[in-house]
Amino acid sequence: MDIVFGIDVSSRNSSVCVLIDDTKNEFTITNDIPGFKELLKNLQVFAKHPQIVFESTGVYSRRLQRFLEDYDYECVVLNPLTAKKEMDNGLRHNKTDRTDAYNLARIQLQNHHESNKREAEVYHNLRALSRSYEELTRDIVSAKNRLHKDLQLTFPEIETVVSHPTNRNYWELVKLYPHCQDVRNLSVDEIIDKLKDFKGYSLKRAQKIATKLKELAEDACPATSQTSPYRDDVIYHANRLIQLDIDRDKRLSQMIKLAQALPNRDLEILMSIPGFAETTAVRVLAELGDIRRFKNSNKIDAFIGIDPGRYQSGKVDSRLGITKHGNAIARKILYRSIGQITQAAKTSSCHIAEYYENKKPSQTKGFKKIAIASVHKLVRTIYALIINNQLYDYEVAKQNQRRKS
Incomplete structure (x- = not known):
């Protein structure tokens, strides 16, 4: 039996839809301690922790997420654009808070989104x-x-x-x-x-x-x-x-x-990448958070919105541009860092800069597409360095490139 709590979070109140298979129960809570405790009471009815899904709505959803985490409940926090796309795909007909809560529960039952990994308060x-x-x-x-x-x-x-x-x-x-x-x-x-x-x-x-x-x-x-x-x-x-x-x-x-006080050397690792000065490194770390919570580098691509979109209709199945559904600030920082990396490559060799320079003569792709492809490569590099707890080494990076090609 699948139990899902879909929650549509607003500034003062939140609409909750409890979906148990095809049976639903709806109620409204206030976004404060009394309201959250009412939600908790409904959650504790079930021996097994239900799935909880809501959209990321900035400061409003953050309060709810913090409360649930304090009681060891895992949450699925969806990007609003992703949620809208999935709800519009045959689910949404009328736009109300209650239908949104219901549809959030429905898409969780259908798509089984993974719960967000809890991060330490420092992140x-x-x-x-x-x-x-x-x-x-x-x-x-x-x-x-x-x-x-x-x-x-x-x-x-x-x-x-x-x-x-x-x-x-x-x-x-x-x-x-x-x-x-x-x-x-x-x-x-x-x-x-x-x-x-x-x-x-x-x-x-x-x-x-x-x-x-x-x-x-x-x-x-x-x-x-x-x-x-x-x-x-x-x-x-x-x-x-x-x-x-x-x-x-x-x-x-x-x-x-804060970054220097972390029980790891993530800041040092990021700063070992040519072109990553302290400001860039600490801001990438701040926006990406605990990189170890991602299963692979593709998850980071989706988190920052550089994963490719896809259009399917009948026999048509085509790739679109990047989704831009993720962390826009992280995307901007990483995009700009490509220019810093290419500048630094004049004195410190970097395989990412070489990739960017080799692709640049190809005018058919356009410089933005080349830069985004370079960001993909940078994200894979960051993920590999953090997971393996290694500083950047140009020779090692080149050897890994040859193995993959």
Whole structure:
């Protein structure tokens, strides 16, 4: 006898459908301790743990999952896109919370999805820090764009003073001189006196920047006066960027500290891959979690959404592009890391970089497809290194490539 609890999780309440073969029982619970205890009471009626299935709905489903894990109940947590596709395949007719709970139970009975492997709390904390890091990165990009827009009205030339106007020293410079008139009112020596206290600035560098700043300010033709609100906006965005950057560095330090304290050397293993600096390695670890919980590298492909889609209808059976049903942040990090690996390959040989470079001349596939194929290879490499507790070795990787070919 198969017993399935299908749960449609919302923000405040959740609809539950208990499916025992063809018999169903439906009820609603609140997403708090009283509601979860009511669910627990219904689960404990059965001597054998029932199957529990629900969609991953971010913070809402995470509370339910944590409660069930605390009572040693395994859960099937489906990606919403996967669940929708399976429910639309002959199951869903009307869209209500109750029908969704029922259909979730039905597709679990039909498809027998495996329960999610429980991860240690440290991996949840790593992932939370990684998501915060990602949000801060988006905020930084947004604040940079706003700062650039306002500077076009007050002192656009300041963006050419340094070669990379994206670090904390540059934002400190903008905060000091948000309008070209702020520079015109000062002598070069007065500007030098301010700049020499910047972190990493020598007296010679301070003199060079002060002189250039003065020249640019004299030639500048601003669209607004020194008393314009746009000048205040420039200072605001510069201050915000400095604080966002500090906060993001703090999240990264916390991630690294947690990863280094793990009872394994996963961070060290990931950092042994050419092109994997500490930031990339710790974020891959944070997003993928405990890699040992995956049965094979194909499961990781599905987890990050680079597994190929498939279309079947009658006699038609064709391969589609990648599903994009998985962890989008992990997919983005791994995709971008291919570029880092190819850059690092100039000094540190890597079979993944060689694969990417060998495929590049084939214009028929397109660079994105080649990059995704390289991500597949990277995922297999990461999985093999972690499972075997080995650091990356180019010669060993090449030997394994020859054995497979």
